[in-house]
Amino acid sequence: xxxxxxxxxxxxxxxxxxxxxxxxxxxxxxxxxxxxxxxxxxxxxxxxxxxxxxxxxxxxxxxxxxxxxxxxxxxxxxxxxxxxxxxxxxxxxxxxxxxxxxxxxxxxxxxxxxxxxxxxxxxxxxxxxxxxxxxxxxxxxxxxxxxxxxxxxxxxxxxxxxxxxxxxxxxxxxxxxxxxxxxxxxxxxxxxxxxxxxxxxxxxxxxxxxxxxxxxxxxxxxxxxxxxxxxxxxxxxxxxxxxxxxxxxxxxxxxxxxxxxxxxxxxxxxxxxxxxxxxxxxxxxxxxxxxxxxxxxxxxxxxxxxxxxxxxxxxxxxxxxxxxxxxxxxxxxxxxxxxxxxxxxxxxxxxxxxxxxxxxxxxxxxxxxxxxxxxxxxxxxxxxxxxxxxxxxxxxxxxxxxxxxxxxxxxxxxxxxxxxxxxxxxxxxxxxxxxxxxxxxxxxxxxxxxxxxxxxxxxxxxxxxxxxxxxxxxxxxxxxxxxxxxxxxxxxxxxxxxxxxxxxxxxxxxxxxxxxxxxxxxxxxxxxxxxxxxxxxxxxxxxxxxxxxxxxxxxxxxxxxxxxxxxxxxxxxxxxxxxxxxxxxxxxxxxxxxxxxxxxxxxxxxxxxxxxxxxxxxxxxxxxxxxxxxxxxxxxxxxxxxxxxxxxxxxxxxxxxxxxxxxxxxxxxxxxxxxxxxxxxxxxxxxxxxxxxxxxxxxxxxxxxxxxxxxxxxxxxxxxxxxxxxxxxxxxxxxxxxxxxxxxxxxxxxxxxxxxxxxxxxxxxxxxxxxxxxxxxxxxxxxxxxxxxxxxxxxxxxxxxxxxxxxxxxxxxxxxxxxxxxxxxxxxxxxxxxxxxxxxxxxxxx
Amino acid sequence: xxxxxxxxxxxxxxxxxxxxxxxxxxxxxxxxxxxxxxxxxxxxxxxxxxxxxxxxxxxxxxxxxxxxxxxxxxxxxxxxxxxxxxxxxxxxxxxxxxxxxxxxxxxx
Numbered sequence: 001x002x003x004x005x006x007x008x009x010x011x012x013x014x015x016x017x018x019x020x021x022x023x024x025x026x027x028x029x030x031x032x033x034x035x036x037x038x039x040x041x042x043x044x045x046x047x048x049x050x051x052x053x054x055x056x057x058x059x060x061x062x063x064x065x066x067x068x069x070x071x072x073x074x075x076x077x078x079x080x081x082x083x084x085x086x087x088x089x090x091x092x093x094x095x096x097x098x099x100x101x102x103x104x105x106x107x108x109x110x111x112x113x114x115x116x117x118x119x120x121x122x123x124x125x126x127x128x129x130x131x132x133x134x135x136x137x138x139x140x141x142x143x144x145x146x147x148x149x150x151x152x153x154x155x156x157x158x159x160x161x162x163x164x165x166x167x168x169x170x171x172x173x174x175x176x177x178x179x180x181x182x183x184x185x186x187x188x189x190x191x192x193x194x195x196x197x198x199x200x201x202x203x204x205x206x207x208x209x210x211x212x213x214x215x216x217x218x219x220x221x222x223x224x225x226x227x228x229x230x231x232x233x234x235x236x237x238x239x240x241x242x243x244x245x246x247x248x249x250x251x252x253x254x255x256x257x258x259x260x261x262x263x264x265x266x267x268x269x270x271x272x273x274x275x276x277x278x279x280x281x282x283x284x285x286x287x288x289x290x291x292x293x294x295x296x297x298x299x300x301x302x303x304x305x306x307x308x309x310x311x312x313x314x315x316x317x318x319x320x321x322x323x324x325x326x327x328x329x330x331x332x333x334x335x336x337x338x339x340x341x342x343x344x345x346x347x348x349x350x351x352x353x354x355x356x357x358x359x360x361x362x363x364x365x366x367x368x369x370x371x372x373x374x375x376x377x378x379x380x381x382x383x384x385x386x387x388x389x390x391x392x393x394x395x396x397x398x399x400x401x402x403x404x405x406x407x408x409x410x411x412x413x414x415x416x417x418x419x420x421x422x423x424x425x426x427x428x429x430x431x432x433x434x435x436x437x438x439x440x441x442x443x444x445x446x447x448x449x450x451x452x453x454x455x456x457x458x459x460x461x462x463x464x465x466x467x468x469x470x471x472x473x474x475x476x477x478x479x480x481x482x483x484x485x486x487x488x489x490x491x492x493x494x495x496x497x498x499x500x501x502x503x504x505x506x507x508x509x510x511x512x513x514x515x516x517x518x519x520x521x522x523x524x525x526x527x528x529x530x531x532x533x534x535x536x537x538x539x540x541x542x543x544x545x546x547x548x549x550x551x552x553x554x555x556x557x558x559x560x561x562x563x564x565x566x567x568x569x570x571x572x573x574x575x576x577x578x579x580x581x582x583x584x585x586x587x588x589x590x591x592x593x594x595x596x597x598x599x600x601x602x603x604x605x606x607x608x609x610x611x612x613x614x615x616x617x618x619x620x621x622x623x624x625x626x627x628x629x630x631x632x633x634x635x636x637x638x639x640x641x642x643x644x645x646x647x648x649x650x651x652x653x654x655x656x657x658x659x660x661x662x663x664x665x666x667x668x669x670x671x672x673x674x675x676x677x678x679x680x681x682x683x684x685x686x687x688x689x690x691x692x693x694x695x696x697x698x699x700x701x702x703x704x705x706x707x708x709x710x711x712x713x714x715x716x717x718x719x720x721x722x723x724x725x726x727x728x729x730x731x732x733x734x735x736x737x738x739x740x741x742x743x744x745x746x747x748x749x750x751x752x753x754x755x756x757x758x759x760x761x762x763x764x765x766x767x768x769x770x771x772x773x774x775x776x777x778x779x780x781x782x783x784x785x786x787x788x789x790x791x792x793x794x795x796x797x798x799x800x801x802x803x804x805x806x807x808x809x810x811x812x813x814x815x816x817x818x819x820x821x822x823x824x825x826x827x828x829x830x831x832x833x834x835x836x837x838x839x840x841x842x843x844x845x846x
Numbered sequence: 847x848x849x850x851x852x853x854x855x856x857x858x859x860x861x862x863x864x865x866x867x868x869x870x871x872x873x874x875x876x877x878x879x880x881x882x883x884x885x886x887x888x889x890x891x892x893x894x895x896x897x898x899x900x901x902x903x904x905x906x907x908x909x910x911x912x913x914x915x916x917x918x919x920x921x922x923x924x925x926x927x928x929x930x931x932x933x934x935x936x937x938x939x940x941x942x943x944x945x946x947x948x949x950x951x952x953x954x
Contacts, residue, residue, distance in 0.1 A: 029916060029917040060888070065891060
C-alpha cells in the first residue's frame, strides 16, 4: 500500500482556489499524482518547485478552459431562451413593453436629475463659494439682497474670507450700430470673476475693469450684436450716456444659476449700493480652504446691527452656493421635485417588475412539461433557477434596447414640452446607472418566477394535480391590488393637479391680465407726451407707466402709523405708478379716491393702500389717516396721507396670500403697460413702435404680454402637471398588463370548469359574470386603499397654495369607475376567448 | 466532421496506445516521450476536455493510490476512431508521393 505523503500547503491551496469554479474538480487528483511521482523521483524540495511550476503554468490554460465552456453553455441557454420567447409571442411582448416603459421613465428622470444636480458645478471653487443671507431673529423671513458694504467689511476683517464680491443688477439700454436693445447685467467687483469660473472666450480677465469704463459681455450678447466680428475693443453705448469698451467675452453655461448679459465695474455703480442701509446686491464670499461656514456664521451674526444700530435685529449668515439651485435657502427649491420624480420612476419600474412576475408565473402551464422532463432527466433545481434567471435578464436587456429606442424618440418631445435641453451624454455614471437598473430589474423580476417554476414536483406535473389551491394566487392578487391602487391614486392626483392649474389660469386675480403688453422704456420726462400720442390710436385703450414691473414689488422698509401697537410691524411692498394705473389694469377701488393729476399735493404726499395693508394695520377708517415710512430712521422718514384703498389683487403667484401694498405716484416709470384692443394687434404694435422710434430714435421695443408673464410664474406647476399626467397614463397601462396576466392565469386554471359549465348550459354572459366577480372585488379593495392615500397627498400639495380648488368626491368616483371599467374590459376580453371555445376541447385538456 | 487539431490528434493517439491506463498525467508523459515537447497539465487539459465534450472520448473516474480524489480515465469512442481514420486518410492523401527534393546550398 503506497503511503499518501503529506502535501505541501501553498501549491495545493492555490490549486484548490483555481479549481473551485467550474467542472474542473477532477483535476485535483491529477496534480496530486504528479506531485507523488516527482517526490518519489527527485525528493521534497525539487517536488515543491516542480509542482509549483506546473500549477502556475497551467493556470492560464485552466482559466481559458473555464471561460470557453461557460461561454458555450451561455450560448446554449441563450438559444433556448430565445426559442421560448418566440413561442410565447404575446406574453413576451407585453412583458418586454412593460419593462421598457419602466426603464424609459427611469432614464428620462435620471437625465433630468443629473442635469439639475449639475447646476453651478462648473465653477472651480464651487465648494468654497457661499452667499450672504440676511434673516430676522426667528428666521421668519430671509433675504438674499444685502448691503454691498458687506463685501469690503468681510474681506478686511475676517481672515477666513479669501475673497468676496458683490453683484448688483442693473437693466441697461445699449446702442450699437443704430440698434437699441435692453440688456440686464450686474455691477460686480473685479474679484467676481476670480471667485466664479466663467469660461473666457475672448479678451482677458486677468485684470478685470482695468479701465473704469469697460464692459464684459456674455457670449450670447456678443453673438447678437457683433455677429462674427471680434467684439474686443469695440464700444457699446449705454443708456445714451456712456461709451463702454468691451474688455472680454465670457460664456455662461446653461446650468448656471447666475446669468447675465454683461458685467460692469462696481466702482461706477451708484454710491447708494455701498451703504449699509441699502439692501439690493447679492454678496458672495469665497472661504479659505478648510473653513466651515457654520463656524464662520457664529462670528458674523451681528455685523449688520453693529453698523446700523437703529435698524431692527438682523442675523447675518452665509450659505453654500452649491445648494443654491436645489435647496434654495429662501425656501422652496427643486429638491422636493427631484425626490418626488425619482420616487415615481422607481415606482413605475416596480410596477413593471411586478407585472413581469405575474405574467411569468401565470403562463407556467406552458412550461410545465419542459420543467418536468428536465427534472426527470436530472437537472438540479439550481440549474433550472439559473436558466430562468437568464431568461428574465435577457428579457430585461431586450427591454433596455427597446427603452433606448423609446428614449431616443421621446427625448425631443420631453425637451420641448418641458422647455429643457437635456442631452444624452454617455457619462460613465449614467451608463452604469442604466445598466445597473436593467440588471436589477431582471434579477428582481426573475427571482420569484424562477423559484416558483423550479419548485414543481415532476410527479405531480405528470399526474396533473398541480396547483395546490388558492395560496399560490394570493400573492398574485396582492400584486394586482397594489397595481390598481397606485393607478387609481395617480388618476386622482392627475385630475386634481389639472384642476388646480386650470383654477390658477382662470381665477379672478383682481385685475385684468388679458390684452396688456409690457415693455421697458427710458422715456422718463417724455412719458406724458408718448402716452398722449399713442392714445390717439383707437385701438389703444389706456396706458400706464410704473417703476417696478407689475409682477414684482419694491423693497420693503418699515412702516409706522398712529395707533400702532408695539407688537405690530408694518412691512409693505411698494410701487411707483401713474394716474392711469387703475384704468389700465382694471383694478377696483373700494374706498376713497385714486391719485388725480389736478391735485398737486397728491404727488408728494398721498398714497393708496390695498385691503391687505389696511387689515394688517387693523385700521378701521383709513382714508384721511397717515402712514410713516421708515419711522425710526430720521434720514429717510416720510409721511404719506392715505387717500384711498384698492381691492386686493394677486400680482404675485397664488402660492401666497396677498401682500400688504402701498402705491404712490412716480414719474420715472420704467415699465410701460398698454392695454390694447385685440383686433388688428400687429398694426397696433407697429404703430407703437413707430411712435416710440419717432420720439426716441433707436429706442428698443421689447414687449411681452402680461398674461404670458404671469403664466411663466407657474412654470414649476405646469411641468409637474404634465409629468404627472404622463406618469398616470403609464401607470394605468402597466396595471392593465398586470391584470391581463392575472386573468390569463385564472382562466387557464379554470378551463375545465368553464367547459363543464358550458356543457351544463351556462351562457357566455353567465360565465363572464362568474369569472369577473373575483377581479371586481380586487379593484374595489384597491379603491378603498387608494382614496384616503391620494386625498392625503393632494391635500398636502394644495396647502402650498393660499388659493386652491377643493377636492371633490366626484374625482375619486371618476378614478374608481375608470379603474373598474378598464378592469372589466380586460377581463371580458380574456374570458370571452376561453368561454367561447369548444367545450369538448377544454374538457380533453389535460 | 469537426477538424482535429494537432494536439488533439496526439492525445487521441496517446489514449489509444495507453489502452486502459489513459489519464491526464500518462497522456502528458507519452506525448513528451514521442514529440519531445514537455507541456503543462493545463495545456493538455484543454484539448483533452474538448475531445471529451465533443464526444470523441468517454471517461470514467477511478480511485488511484497516491491521491485522495478520483481521477478521470479516458477511452476513445467510435466517433473518435472515425475521426482518427479520417484524419489519417486525409493526411496520407496529402503526403502521397512525397519525395524530398535536393535543394541547392546557398552560396554555391
